[in-house]
Amino acid sequence: MRRLRAAAGPARENRGAGSQRCPGRRTQRRGRAVGDGLLAQLRPPRLASALNTSSSAAGSLAAMEPGPPGGSRPAEPGRRLSGAPLATSASSRSAARAEPGRLSLAVAAVLPAGGSGERMGVPTPKQFCPILDRPLISYTLQALERVCWIKDIVVVVTRENMEAMRSIIRKYQHKHISLVEAGVTRHRSIFNGLNALAQDQPDCKLCKPEVVIIHDAVRPFVEEDVLLKVVIAAKAHGAAGAIRPLVSTVISPSADGCLDHSLERARYRASEMPQAFLFDVIYKAYQQCSDYDLEFGTECLHLALKYCDTKAKLVEGSPDLWKVTYKRDLYTAESIIKERISQELCVVMDTKEEKEPISYLLEALRNELNHVKVTCGALGYAGRDTQHILEQCYSFACVNFMTSDFHKTKKLLSMLEESDLSILYPVVVVSVHFFDFKLVPLSQRMENLMWIREFAKEVKKRNILLCGLLISYSQGSVCPGAYADLFQGVPHVAHLLTWRSASPKQDEQKLQETLTQGAIIIAALIRERSLGFVGQLLVA
Ligand SMILES: Nc1ccn([C@@H]2O[C@H](COP(=O)(O)OP(=O)(O)OP(=O)(O)O)[C@@H](O)[C@H]2O)c(=O)n1
Numbered sequence: 001m002r003r004l005r006a007a008a009g010p011a012r013e014n015r016g017a018g019s020q021r022c023p024g025r026r027t028q029r030r031g032r033a034v035g036d037g038l039l040a041q042l043r044p045p046r047l048a049s050a051l052n053t054s055s056s057a058a059g060s061l062a063a064m065e066p067g068p069p070g071g072s073r074p075a076e077p078g079r080r081l082s083g084a085p086l087a088t089s090a091s092s093r094s095a096a097r098a099e100p101g102r103l104s105l106a107v108a109a110v111l112p113a114g115g116s117g118e119r120m121g122v123p124t125p126k127q128f129c130p131i132l133d134r135p136l137i138s139y140t141l142q143a144l145e146r147v148c149w150i151k152d153i154v155v156v157v158t159r160e161n162m163e164a165m166r167s168i169i170r171k172y173q174h175k176h177i178s179l180v181e182a183g184v185t186r187h188r189s190i191f192n193g194l195n196a197l198a199q200d201q202p203d204c205k206l207c208k209p210e211v212v213i214i215h216d217a218v219r220p221f222v223e224e225d226v227l228l229k230v231v232i233a234a235k236a237h238g239a240a241g242a243i244r245p246l247v248s249t250v251i252s253p254s255a256d257g258c259l260d261h262s263l264e265r266a267r268y269r270a271s272e273m274p275q276a277f278l279f280d281v282i283y284k285a286y287q288q289c290s291d292y293d294l295e296f297g298t299e300c301l302h303l304a305l306k307y308c309d310t311k312a313k314l315v316e317g318s319p320d321l322w323k324v325t326y327k328r329d330l331y332t333a334e335s336i337i338k339e340r341i342s343q344e345l346c347v348v349m350d351t352k353e354e355k356e357p358i359s360y361l362l363e364a365l366r367n368e369l370n371h372v373k374v375t376c377g378a379l380g381y382a383g384r385d386t387q388h389i390l391e392q393c394y395s396f397a398c399v400n401f402m403t404s405d406f407h408k409t410k411k412l413l414s415m416l417e418e419s420d421l422s423i424l425y426p427v428v429v430v431s432v433h434f435f436d437f438k439l440v441p442l443s444q445r446m447e448n449l450m451w452i453r454e455f456a457k458e459v460k461k462r463n464i465l466l467c468g469l470l471i472s473y474s475q476g477s478v479c480p481g482a483y484a485d486l487f488q489g490v491p492h493v494a495h496l497l498t499w500r501s502a503s504p505k506q507d508e509q510k511l512q513e514t515l516t517q518g519a520i521i522i523a524a525l526i527r528e529r530s531l532g533f534v535g536q537l538l539v540a
């Protein structure tokens with residue numbers, strides 16, 4: 001079967017006269033540029049993750065390439081801290097190489113990102129489609145750049161999307177990236193990327209690596225351990241690639257549209273990415289391969305076999321390695337991302353607030369958020385824990401007991417803003433307020449609470465999604481009269497009264513129900529990360 005890819009820019013001139021089309025699949029395509037309008041057209045309903053870092057792999061790579069202890073640092077977390085240098089070229093590469101204790105194996109990656117995403121059926125090329133307001137390709141870059149032993153990442157994009165790509169690199173602070181112009185087919189784009197790496201000259205920013213990883217820009221969930229496995233296998237065998245079991249049986253139709261034969265599913269595998277090669281092997285293969293291969297080929301491993309007699313080692317990959325191809329894949333990717341960034345909830349409270357209802361709330365949260373790690377901490381010290389939380393956690397519930405002011409929430413918000421946590425993922429902050437609606441008619445306090453809209457609007461600009469949660473709490477049964485002064489002169493909140501019970505026992509049961517409801521609301525806010533709730537006051 002033949003097919004033809006088209007991309008914009010001068011590379012189009014490379015198209016051979018004998019280019020053919022893949023019947024029933026694709027037609028010659030115009031390259032597509034990213035523009036605000038186009039991105040806006042696609043913007044999917046906001047669904048949601050962090051690409052979890054596997055740091056164990058770096059150690060294994062060091063083991064493969066004997067070197068000084070600590071020769072490989074663990075992968076960086078899936079985000080950068082404030083003030084991290086913005087590197088849009090590979091300028092840091094040589095320094096990394098020269099540093100003592102670094103790996104002796106030089107590894108670079110080529111990311112073909114010059115396609116137009118015809119099967120996605122939207123105007124924006126799929127690698128630029130937004131997921132949680134961030135282009136898909138940025139997630140893939142993040143997954144690669146946090147692997148410390150990948151020195152350079154060459155991204156291949158069409159000329160018309162070059163500027164859009166630069167601004168993505170700037171906005172999300174990607175590092176170690178070099179841009180190269182795409183070709184009209186995927187193979188041609190990859191060849192352009194390899195060419196850039198092959199120019200190992202003193203004044204050239206890129207150095208020729210020993211091993212090169214090739215990975216599609218539209219496979220965002222690549223983990224360090226599979227990258228490591230293919231690199232190790234490529235070092236030993238010359239070529240290696242990730243595979244998955246086939247989901248469906250492959251059949252071959254005959255010209256009349258009837259079944260000719262079918263393959264025995266268990267004997268075949270789907271070829272996925274990443275793949276890795278000794279650079280000299282894959283570069284030689286691309287230099288020698290025919291125009292036909294460059295136009296219609298789909299398999300880099302095949303080129304290594306055909307032109308360098310190199311049999312690739314096949315490595316079992318994870319299901320998340322699939323390639324974002326259809327529109328529904330964007331929703332799947334968003335769900336995976338949301339799930340990953342919702343793995344931890346930090347409940348912020350004062351240490352002196354170890355009050356009964358708060359411990360009930362923590363318990364209810366732990367029940368509700370089954371697989372979520374619920375941690376709690378106080379603001380104020382810049383200890384390692386706080387630092388860790390501000391680097392790894394994307395969900396916060398800030399508990400305010402019997403107060404309608406936002407002092408504590410505001411403090412948390414400014415810490416989050418300073419930390420730059422929200423550059424890569426939307427951070428959810430729920431300002432939780434325990435009130436005794438029975439004792440005090442809400443008024444000025446409520447007016448205070450209304451400020452949440454203003455705060456929310458402000459922090460939304462920094463990708464922080466703030467909303468409020470009121471929890472009705474009658475202290476009559478626990479600590480009568482302790483907070484009677486809190487709600488003096490509050491006018492218009494009678495409708496928020498949720499319960500008033502006759503006996504302490506009933507009170508307690510009601511409180512449990514209310515707290516469970518509060519936990520359900522917090523869980524939903526974290527999971528959905530919906531813009532619809534930004535600045536809203538919810539009542540449990
Ligand atoms: N001329 C091309 C064509 C494709 N690619 C890249 O190769 C990867 C895998 O290709 P594919 O999924 O086929 O992407 P598209 O060609 O964009 O999609 P479609 O086939 O639906 O048009 C993608 O990251 C794509 O951007 C590329 O760099 N240059």
Ligand SMILES: O=C(CO)[C@H](O)[C@H](O)COP(=O)(O)O
Pocket residue numbers: 186216271272273298299300323
């Ligand atoms: O499938 C692959 C592995 O062999 C490649 O990852 C690549 O995505 C193929 O691209 P295309 O969809 O253009 O055939």
